[in-house]
Amino acid sequence: MRDRNISDLMAGTVPFWNDPDKRAIIYQILTLALVAMAAYYLISNTLANLERQNIATGFGFLQKESSFEIGESLIGYSASDTYARALWVGVLNTLKVSFIGVVVTVILGTIIGIARLSTNWLVSKLAGIYIEVMQDIPVLLQLFFWYAIFYENLPSPHRAMTPFAGVFLSNRGFMFPVPESHPAHRYMLLAFAAACIAAWALRRWARKRQARTGRIFPVIRANGCILLGLPILVWTLFGAPTQMDVPELSGFNFIGGVSLSPEFGALLLGLVLYTAAFVAEIVRAGIQSVSYGQREAAEALGLRPGMVLNLVILPQALRVIIPPLTSQMLNLTKNSSLAVAIGYPDFVSVANTTINQTGQAIEGVMLIMACYLCFSLLTSLFMNWYNKKMALVER
Amino acid sequence: MKRIGLCVVALALFTLLAAPAMAGETLDAVKAKGFIQVGVNQGLFGFGAADDKGVWRGLDVDTGRAIAAAVFGDATKVKFTPLTAVQRFTALQSGEIDVLCRNATRTLSRETSLGLNFCQTNYYDGQGFLIPKKLGVKSAKELDGATVCVLPGTTTELNAADYFRSSGMQWKPVVIESTPELNKAFFAGRCDSLTSDISQLAGVRAVAPNPADYMILPEVISKEPLSPAVRHGDDQWMDIVDFTVLAMINAEELGITSENVDEMLKSKDPKIQRFLGVNAGNGKALGLDEKFAYNIVKQVGNYGEVFERNVGVDTPLGLERGLNALWTDGGLMYAPPFK
Numbered sequence: 001m002r003d004r005n006i007s008d009l010m011a012g013t014v015p016f017w018n019d020p021d022k023r024a025i026i027y028q029i030l031t032l033a034l035v036a037m038a039a040y041y042l043i044s045n046t047l048a049n050l051e052r053q054n055i056a057t058g059f060g061f062l063q064k065e066s067s068f069e070i071g072e073s074l075i076g077y078s079a080s081d082t083y084a085r086a087l088w089v090g091v092l093n094t095l096k097v098s099f100i101g102v103v104v105t106v107i108l109g110t111i112i113g114i115a116r117l118s119t120n121w122l123v124s125k126l127a128g129i130y131i132e133v134m135q136d137i138p139v140l141l142q143l144f145f146w147y148a149i150f151y152e153n154l155p156s157p158h159r160a161m162t163p164f165a166g167v168f169l170s171n172r173g174f175m176f177p178v179p180e181s182h183p184a185h186r187y188m189l190l191a192f193a194a195a196c197i198a199a200w201a202l203r204r205w206a207r208k209r210q211a212r213t214g215r216i217f218p219v220i221r222a223n224g225c226i227l228l229g230l231p232i233l234v235w236t237l238f239g240a241p242t243q244m245d246v247p248e249l250s251g252f253n254f255i256g257g258v259s260l261s262p263e264f265g266a267l268l269l270g271l272v273l274y275t276a277a278f279v280a281e282i283v284r285a286g287i288q289s290v291s292y293g294q295r296e297a298a299e300a301l302g303l304r305p306g307m308v309l310n311l312v313i314l315p316q317a318l319r320v321i322i323p324p325l326t327s328q329m330l331n332l333t334k335n336s337s338l339a340v341a342i343g344y345p346d347f348v349s350v351a352n353t354t355i356n357q358t359g360q361a362i363e364g365v366m367l368i369m370a371c372y373l374c375f376s377l378l379t380s381l382f383m384n385w386y387n388k389k390m391a392l393v394e395r
Numbered sequence: 396m397k398r399i400g401l402c403v404v405a406l407a408l409f410t411l412l413a414a415p416a417m418a419g420e421t422l423d424a425v426k427a428k429g430f431i432q433v434g435v436n437q438g439l440f441g442f443g444a445a446d447d448k449g450v451w452r453g454l455d456v457d458t459g460r461a462i463a464a465a466v467f468g469d470a471t472k473v474k475f476t477p478l479t480a481v482q483r484f485t486a487l488q489s490g491e492i493d494v495l496c497r498n499a500t501r502t503l504s505r506e507t508s509l510g511l512n513f514c515q516t517n518y519y520d521g522q523g524f525l526i527p528k529k530l531g532v533k534s535a536k537e538l539d540g541a542t543v544c545v546l547p548g549t550t551t552e553l554n555a556a557d558y559f560r561s562s563g564m565q566w567k568p569v570v571i572e573s574t575p576e577l578n579k580a581f582f583a584g585r586c587d588s589l590t591s592d593i594s595q596l597a598g599v600r601a602v603a604p605n606p607a608d609y610m611i612l613p614e615v616i617s618k619e620p621l622s623p624a625v626r627h628g629d630d631q632w633m634d635i636v637d638f639t640v641l642a643m644i645n646a647e648e649l650g651i652t653s654e655n656v657d658e659m660l661k662s663k664d665p666k667i668q669r670f671l672g673v674n675a676g677n678g679k680a681l682g683l684d685e686k687f688a689y690n691i692v693k694q695v696g697n698y699g700e701v702f703e704r705n706v707g708v709d710t711p712l713g714l715e716r717g718l719n720a721l722w723t724d725g726g727l728m729y730a731p732p733f734k
Contacts, residue, residue, distance in 0.1 A: 052508045052510075052628070053488055053627055053628065054507075054628070055488060055508065055629045056508035067553045068552045068553055068556050068557055069552075069555070069559070069566070069567075070568070071567050071568050071569055071570065072567075078560075079556035079557070079560055080429050080560070144576075147580075148579075148583075151580050151584070152583050156584055171583070171584055171585055172542060198464060198634075228604050233486055249519035250540065250544065251539060251540040251541075252539075252540045252541045252587050253540050253541070253567070255540070262585065263569070318684065340572045341571070341572055341573070341576065341577075342571065343437065343570055343571035343572075343577075343580070345570065349570065349572075352481060352572075353552060353570070356480065356481050357504075357552075357553065358504075358508070359505065359508055359509040359510075360508075361485050
């Protein structure tokens with residue numbers, strides 16, 4: 001009763017500029033108006049000036065013929081395709097190097113991070129030196145270094161190194177044979193997908209059974225058999241096609257098989273070695289954040305070392321590791337745009353060419369920004385989901 | 396590094412575009428600030444490059460000086476902005492430079508969609524292939540399956556794609572952003588061939604570890620009329636740049652050089668009298684001093700002098716006049732009458 005009286009009283013006497021709630025709303029409206037005005041000024045001015053200078057605008061150019069060739073592509077592409085397809089080739093090339101890079105970096109970084117904590121003096125010092133050196137050299141320099149190593153040291157295609165029959169290493173790239181395309185491959189892929197689902201179900205079942213009865217099921221071995229066995233079974237059912245597509249020297253270069261270019265190799269190597277040093281430090285910090293008593297307690301319970309790591313240390317370390325690891329994964333993806341410097345046709349490189357051929361810099365830069373924003377948001381989304389899953393559930 | 400440059404240019408585009416329209420007013424703006432801002436190549440020997448004393452030299456650089464001589468009567472009233480292939484047109488569009496003299500090829504799509512106008516061509520070039528002699532190739536037709544180093548952001552990329560496509564040959568481009576890095580990869584054998592304008596290939600071969608090991612194949616696969624460019628919509632400024640280049644060509648045709656131009660003032664030939672401003676008219680029509688052509692020839696030279704000084708047979712580039720000879724000598728350099 002008394003409260004209402006006071007608030008009635010205040011509503012009547014306190015002017016709105018002294019009411020913190022109303023003031024907050026006014027500030028927000030003002031800020032929004034300023035941002036909107038700045039955006040309107042920039043956009044309208046740019047459009048007006050582009051029109052005055054007779055510069056083409058809009059994204060219509062995406063449907064025009066690109067007329068330029070791209071060195072390597074995951075999908076079929078030729079100079080008679082559109083700019084949209086050329087840019088898509090660039091996006092896929094960026095995804096290719098980023099995805100492989102992130103996977104290899106996490107594995108290598110984890111190994112080095114654990115090596116850094118090793119009780120073996122030499123191993124831990126070597127890991128320490130690796131981390132210090134790689135972290136302190138700019139990644140662009142590392143890329144130039146690896147690229148120069150590749151093109152200066154590898155022989156010409158005619159004198160290519162052949163470590164195994166059918167495998168060639170030259171300054172044109174790393175060529176290796178792949179199975180010739182066969183309808184069986186599609187079904188093998190389907191079989192593998194089915195095997196993945198089966199493996200996941202088996203793991204779930206084994207966990208439930210262990211919780212219920214305490215009996216341990218050899219999940220890893222069983223799942224390995226399923227994942228390998230199912231595709232191989234399908235392959236045998238199709239009559240086990242063994243025809244290989246082997247690279248062959250013809251004229252200037254190898255034809256057939258699959259090739260990885262020196263540009264791709266140098267970019268991947270540079271990015272992985274650089275980022276792995278940061279990941280190693282993150283992994284080390286994560287493991288050290290778990291108090292030593294936890295390990296001792298686990299050992300006192302009679303758990304084997306592998307189980308100590310899997311069941312006690314890692315679940316607690318991961319929640320420290322995942323957030324900074326996410327930002328390293330984003331770093332690697334964004335650093336992959338340095339590919340321009342060593343000639344790998346990534347998205348920025350293709351977009352640069354597009355901008356220059358069409359003259360539409362604003363649209364091109366917008367595409368580049370939107371694309372990297374997409375990559376980063378998707379990576380963050382996935383890692384945040386994983387982080388939530390891994391976070392300690394407080395009871 | 397280039398990406399940063401690109402961002403800077405994009406930013407400049409946003410901010411500088413806020414400047415008011417300058418249609419018809421480039422000349423006034425240039426006169427007000429007292430010099431001409433010319434966009435040139437960062438380092439293309441013979442066309443636009445700073446020498447070891449920091450003095451800019453080259454055919455394009457001299458074209459820029461000639462414009463300053465025409466406008467101010469003083470060839471030194473010029474400042475140079477080195478630009479990459481990717482930055483060049485944006486720099487012109489945004490008003491950062493007044494004229495672009497940076498071996499830019501005139502094409503229909505550039506002329507129509509980039510908001511600029513090309514002026515009289517100051518070098519007729521064509522694209523070719525540079526190869527190591529030990530490759531044993533005598534013609535570009537034998538390049539099927541070759542790996543070719545290409546400089547990005549140029550018409551070169553398109554021409555090479557067109558050439559291989561129309562000849563039904565396979566190829567693999569290696570596109571590296573910076574010219575020195577690209578050259579290094581080529582010399583180390585990463586590519587079978589390097590493709591660019593022939594004048595540029597001559598420059599690359601001149602800096603090779605052993606120039607005699609390399610040769611330029613005979614095929615010329617494209618037309619590259621390299622021309623200065625100005626912003627679209629300022630016809631007067633375009634006329635000035637146009638007739639500056641034409642004045643250098645006309646001077647050569649009339650036999651006027653930087654040495655004899657003072658004697659030529661006394662010539663009885665009405666063509667020469669009109670050209671050098673002894674008989675007034677031309678200068679006023681362009682909005683310039685009547686002596687503009689005299690100043691160009693006196694301070695920079697005629698086209699032949701500029702050519703021989705920068706790229707001719709006595710320079711490391713060692714280029715013949717070829718298409719760039721006067722029309723009277725079987726070339727393409729032809730100036731309309733100055734009257």
